[in-house]
Amino acid sequence: MTVSHPMAQPILFENVRLIDPARGLDRPGRLLVRGGTIAGTDLPESEGVPDGAHVVDGGGAVLCPGLVDMRVAIGEPGFEYRETVASAARAAAAGGITTMAVLPNSQPAIDDPALVRHLRARAEETGMVSILPYGALTRRCEGSEMAEIGLLNEAGAVAFTDGTRALADARMMRLALTYARGFDALVVQHPEDPSLARGGCATDGELATRLGLPGIPTAAEAIMIARDLRLAELTRGRLHFAHVSTAEGLDLIRAAKARGLRVTCDTAPPYFDLNETAIGDFRTYAKLSPPLRGEADRLAVCAALADGTIDAIASDHAPCDADDKRQPFAVAAAGGTGLATLLAVTLARVHGGNLKLIDALGLLTHRPAALLGSDAGTLADGAVADLCLFDPDRAWQIVAGDLPGRARNTPFDGRAVEGRVLGTWKAGRQVYGQDAA
Amino acid sequence: MNDSPRAAPPRFFPQHGRHLLGLQGMHPTRIVPFLDLAESYALMNRSRQTPRDRLRGRTVINLFFEDSTRTRTSFELAAKRLGADVVNMSVATSSVNKGETLLDTAATLNAMRTDLLVVRHSQSGAPALLARKVEASVVNAGDGTHEHPTQALLDALTIRRHFGTLHGLTVAICGDVSHSRVARSNIHLLTAMGAKVRVVGPPTLIPGAIGALGVDVHYAMEDGLRDADVVMMLRMQRERMNGGQVPSPREYFRFYGLDLKRLAMARPGALVMHPGPMNRGVEIESRVADSDQSVIREQVEMGVAVRMAVLDLLSRAGDQT
Numbered sequence: 001m002t003v004s005h006p007m008a009q010p011i012l013f014e015n016v017r018l019i020d021p022a023r024g025l026d027r028p029g030r031l032l033v034r035g036g037t038i039a040g041t042d043l044p045e046s047e048g049v050p051d052g053a054h055v056v057d058g059g060g061a062v063l064c065p066g067l068v069d070m071r072v073a074i075g076e077p078g079f080e081y082r083e084t085v086a087s088a089a090r091a092a093a094a095g096g097i098t099t100m101a102v103l104p105n106s107q108p109a110i111d112d113p114a115l116v117r118h119l120r121a122r123a124e125e126t127g128m129v130s131i132l133p134y135g136a137l138t139r140r141c142e143g144s145e146m147a148e149i150g151l152l153n154e155a156g157a158v159a160f161t162d163g164t165r166a167l168a169d170a171r172m173m174r175l176a177l178t179y180a181r182g183f184d185a186l187v188v189q190h191p192e193d194p195s196l197a198r199g200g201c202a203t204d205g206e207l208a209t210r211l212g213l214p215g216i217p218t219a220a221e222a223i224m225i226a227r228d229l230r231l232a233e234l235t236r237g238r239l240h241f242a243h244v245s246t247a248e249g250l251d252l253i254r255a256a257k258a259r260g261l262r263v264t265c266d267t268a269p270p271y272f273d274l275n276e277t278a279i280g281d282f283r284t285y286a287k288l289s290p291p292l293r294g295e296a297d298r299l300a301v302c303a304a305l306a307d308g309t310i311d312a313i314a315s316d317h318a319p320c321d322a323d324d325k326r327q328p329f330a331v332a333a334a335g336g337t338g339l340a341t342l343l344a345v346t347l348a349r350v351h352g353g354n355l356k357l358i359d360a361l362g363l364l365t366h367r368p369a370a371l372l373g374s375d376a377g378t379l380a381d382g383a384v385a386d387l388c389l390f391d392p393d394r395a396w397q398i399v400a401g402d403l404p405g406r407a408r409n410t411p412f413d414g415r416a417v418e419g420r421v422l423g424t425w426k427a428g429r430q431v432y433g434q435d436a437a
Numbered sequence: 438m439n440d441s442p443r444a445a446p447p448r449f450f451p452q453h454g455r456h457l458l459g460l461q462g463m464h465p466t467r468i469v470p471f472l473d474l475a476e477s478y479a480l481m482n483r484s485r486q487t488p489r490d491r492l493r494g495r496t497v498i499n500l501f502f503e504d505s506t507r508t509r510t511s512f513e514l515a516a517k518r519l520g521a522d523v524v525n526m527s528v529a530t531s532s533v534n535k536g537e538t539l540l541d542t543a544a545t546l547n548a549m550r551t552d553l554l555v556v557r558h559s560q561s562g563a564p565a566l567l568a569r570k571v572e573a574s575v576v577n578a579g580d581g582t583h584e585h586p587t588q589a590l591l592d593a594l595t596i597r598r599h600f601g602t603l604h605g606l607t608v609a610i611c612g613d614v615s616h617s618r619v620a621r622s623n624i625h626l627l628t629a630m631g632a633k634v635r636v637v638g639p640p641t642l643i644p645g646a647i648g649a650l651g652v653d654v655h656y657a658m659e660d661g662l663r664d665a666d667v668v669m670m671l672r673m674q675r676e677r678m679n680g681g682q683v684p685s686p687r688e689y690f691r692f693y694g695l696d697l698k699r700l701a702m703a704r705p706g707a708l709v710m711h712p713g714p715m716n717r718g719v720e721i722e723s724r725v726a727d728s729d730q731s732v733i734r735e736q737v738e739m740g741v742a743v744r745m746a747v748l749d750l751l752s753r754a755g756d757q758t
Contacts, residue, residue, distance in 0.1 A: 212583030328560030
């Protein structure tokens with residue numbers, strides 16, 4: 001991070017490929033930022049540089065809305081040794097992310113309106129990223145008593161979830177979906193039946209059998225999705241499934257959407273870029289929740305990205321301390337970092353011919369923003385100038401420890417990728433990158 | 438793993454020459470030297486003429502995070518018969534799950550310039566984790582439900598002494614395959630050596646994907662034992678027979694215990710094996726365990742010989758690198 005421009009100075013992005021998925025826009029052009037907001041994408045070449053404007057020559061790179069990551073765990077409050085708002089903000093900026101929705105299962109859990117305001121304020125202090133806090137769906141995210149959904153909503157919680165814990169109790173889920181409807185609030189489920197998953201750390205199958213690791217059947221996801229779809233039908237609540245990773249789960253969601261249910265889902269890069277063989281000989285960086293799946297499920301996730309069943313791609317960033325990963329596989333912490341690699345790994349689907357670039361960016365910008373009721377994720381005139389400038393073809397290698405952020409536990413360690421963020425702007429202020437040459 | 442194999446793609450089940458972490462993927466050309474050398478050590482053990490200078494000056498540490506008097510004693514005798522300095526470290530069960538303890542211990546042992554580290558741990562993959570952190574050769578003496586390579590080698594040696602070969606034999610592995618590292622290592626070794634392997638047990642104790650390891654699955658002893666050359670019984674944990682995976686011990690014995698009647702379905706003279714310690718009257722009837730067909734005591738004897746061969750060959754693999 002080098003240059004920061006005073007809010008007052010206009011910025012003119014020249015020689016860029018503008019992509020704004022919200023408006024279906026993909027063309028070469030120029031973009032003017034004035035006073036921290038977007039002042040126009042339709043500046044003709046004949047019009048010169050506005051007085052006093054700082055010019056950024058994109059060199060043909062893509063300029064798109066700053067990414068909106070709808071599923072991020074940070075250590076704050078309670079687990080600052082894993083990650084803080086400040087370190088997560090640096091990682092986000094390096095990944096082109098300007099808005100992130102943060103999970104509530106911290107210590108204390110985000111089940112009090114004051115904590116929602118606190119998290120938002122902590123992000124504002126960094127000036128690099130906005131935080132959209134999730135509110136706890138149940139008190140302390142423990143799954144037994146409903147949290148103050150209305151008050152949390154009023155304080156700015158964008159959706160409700162127990163984070164990395166599934167809400168297991170069917171009656172409680174029914175109540176939560178029903179009550180949240182009064183505020184038109186979105187309920188987000190970690191779709192994994194906890195009793196079937198208990199003790200497991202890898203997907204049931206040949207690999208888990210060979211490694212002697214306790215398995216979790218893929219049915220644990222399908223069963224929870226099937227149950228909650230039925231409850232959503234019963235309650236007419238708004239339901240979203242996080243990090244869906246199995247063919248069976250996606251089929252259920254696809255069918256439910258076809259029936260007109262108000263249901264959505266996201267997935268995370270590990271589930272379309274890796275399969276369970278990444279565990280290799282007990283690599284704990286590849287221990288995730290849900291666990292990495294077999295190749296058939298990975299392909300099903302790719303297909304669901306292409307056919308629109310999946311509504312968003314989220315990093316599912318889960319920073320872990322080195323000591324929590326340097327353990328025998330079954331007792332090591334689950335989760336992988338993902339902020340700095342979200343765009344590059346997603347672009348692998350574009351380079352692989354699975355997704356169009358504009359659609360991939362839609363899954364990373366306005367579509368998750370819309371789910372969370374945020375107006376972020378567009379280049380429309382008057383929008384806040386949250387911007388991401390990236391070269392979709394520049395190759396680099398993901399190396400754990402070289403990425404920004406406090407935690408090193410990327411499941412993509414060693415992965416060669418194409419697509420590099422060149423610069424990130426938050427409300428018109430550059431928060432990452434050299435002045436694009 | 439934690440500290441990145443930088444720039445290297447994930448390695449699938451590597452077999453480092455320096456360590457013995459498992460038998461999966463091991464080629465017969467690497468298995469046979471262990472068996473051949475163990476065979477000669479077996480003869481030397483009987484004549485009490487072992488080469489005590491073989492590992493002189495080497496340090497072997499038995500690092501047992503899980504209690505096992507039998508295996509530890511077997512490794513200790515093996516090392517002593519080759520002249521190594523042996524230290525036994527039993528780590529209190531209460532601290533088993535502390536990874537810090539595991540790796541801190543590794544760092545300590547490294548500083549002591551250990552040559553061979555024999556590791557038993559309740560977690561699958563723990564020896565592999567240690568192997569990345571120490572300079573010593575690591576021998577997996579049983580990790581979780583993953584592998585127990587020296588047990589499979591001693592079983593193979595015992596079988597080979599009786600049949601002259603492993604190729605073409607039918608081996609029935611019976612009981613709690615799900616939780617058995619002995620079963621996994623035996624499956625890898627026996628299939629690699631050309632034996633036909635069947636697993637037999639209640640469906641709750643047979644992993645659904647076990648067929649992918651190249652075995653046939655039977656849920657009835659009567660089918661699984663038919664014409665088998667070797668009947669290998671696994672130890673049944675009592676805590677799994679109280680309605681968890683099996684309703685009761687008596688129901689288990691009724692359907693999966695090895696008695697003389699069931700043994701009669703196997704080929705005449707079929708070998709009866711058990712990795713010990715046995716639950717008499719649960720998975721195996723005493724009359725079977727003590728019969729002429731039982732080679733359970735010979736397995737224990739071959740265990741020392743096999744562990745001598747493993748320590749010997751691994752210590753020499755270290756010399757070459």
